[in-house]
Amino acid sequence: MKLQGKTALITGSAKGLGKRAAAELARLGCDIVLNYRSSGAEADELARRLAQQYGVRATAVEADIADPGDTGKLAEEALKLSGSVDILVNNAGPFIRERRVFADYNDEEIISLLHGNLLGAMLLDRKLLPGMRRSGWGRIIHFGFGHAMEGRAWPHRAVYAAAKTGLVSFTKTLAVEEGEHGITVNMVCPGDIRGDFKEKSIADVDGMRDPDSPLGRPGTGEDVARVISFLCLPQSDFLTGNIIDVTGGFDPIRTSIKPVQP
Template structure:
């Protein structure tokens, strides 16, 4: 992976940060992106540089057209074109509410941040990948997004992500002749500090909601992403990969005895 440059949106902290560190550990130079978390982004830049690769952080709001345009322009200018694009950033409203009770600005922000902004960023970076006839694009969804089931109280978010499923599959087919793969990761319910944790750090910890019994971590997600970005993973494209430990965010967990 040495000589490749990766852009990870929403990567000052959380799953984006863990993914950035994983790719940096494999030799990638890294462009971080943040909206408000400037201090966290600068600390992550320092962590990455200690791994012996280059890193920078760019402030941009991917829910806006201007933010997407500026991010694409500055990221491409920093170290040449982007080889690997990880679309991690995406707004999510933790509070549960019916669609009818959502305001228009919130609906627009959720759709723009989770679908439109992703599509536009892909569109701006595809020409460079096509020119080099190599590229890796990974979209973030949620566990079981590919099934497009009802998710009460998450209507706009779920609609945007399930729309992104179709876009992922279509773009994968269109860009395959150019050596570009496009896949989606569906993380499970990875909580709090575990988003940046390693698998080893979960030793002895119990998550009763998880079918496998332990909490999910950022490393669980980042390991799959790094595999998809490997040069020899060119036969894997158009896939929706759930990294959930068997957890289903919509249906209740079914526990069995014995």
């Protein structure tokens, strides 16, 4: 139980990659604060299962990371429930899968994407940094997308890409600023892991083929969760300010405009 005595808050963790990360950190002994926006039943069930399976404390808090007011509420609730938050995994972030050029977004969508993918993470970090500083130990993990560090053009994903590449710079800056306090800050950038694969293990996809993947197999939630858990270990304190692709070599960015299929 390498992280026993630590508490992790994982945003957007009722389902998908956040759920898989929560399970991996619980397996290492972390107490878990789950976060959800609308999937309350799933979050409560996951909390019950993690507590039963790993003997950790697990609770769930409702909050919308795209709402600036909710970030303060989430931080306060997490601290009230657990006493401290040692690990923060900023997984939640809205994404519009429909392909469209920037001119076709409305104001509300732009604001929601920026708040949910950049501002929400920054505000939550700021709320929880004082406690990490007091204890002299902390781990902050941001989520990006494959090749985010390169800051390339990504047609049809202008707002999402702008938010996440902004988060790249913030990750690196915060890592430098907080290193003296024993806090590491890194970004994990998943590849094109979709649907049920976000919660699958590596064993689940054994023998499966993915023609788009250079490795030949689909990516899974476990691939991402294993990187997160490694970065959170006490012995990983020399790793900070890193932007880590977990893509199997796949490049999700298409830099040229192609007709959008109706």
